[in-house]
Amino acid sequence: MWKYVSVLSILVLVGLAASAQQSQKPADNKPPGEFKIPPEAAAQTNPVKPNPESIAQGKKVYGYDCAMCHGADGDGKGDLAVEMKLKIPDYRDPESLKDRTDGELFYIIQKGKGDMPPEGDRAKPDGLWSLVNYVRSFAKKGASPPEKPPSP
């Protein structure tokens, strides 16, 4: 009788362990949840004009927090991006951000997306809008590459 009970309890334990493992598995390699931007966030208009002050402010923060991935000139080939093998679009190409509203860019910069970390509270809303303005400015300069040093 006791033998029977212990065999049973082992079976139960094994069963529990197996089901615990099973329930862990999907968490380990679950597909990244679909990224959705709330419509009200996407519809937000940019209250900060892309004037030289805003661009300068955006550029400063970009240099600290973004250039290592997005590249100093927005080409998406910053050192960290290369190291992490991230695929980041070239924002000098006007096509790259044309389907995004300023509100969407603000949301992505604030909250992060996929491998991109959130800027969160490190920047005030005005600072985030200036980052949006600055990121957009890469394409406004046209698709021309950054100035090359004069050839010898």
Ligand code: HEC
């Ligand atoms: C660790 C590298 C990394 C850093 C740092 C980073 N990004 Fe990104 N960023 C990414 C990646 C990767 C994507 C693409 C995310 C995706 O689509 O899954 C992205 C996407 C974006 C997008 C959205 C483009 C789109 O249409 O989806 C914007 C705008 C952007 N980044 C701006 C910034 C700004 C501004 C900063 C600095 C505050 C920044 N990023 C910092 C890696 C980074």
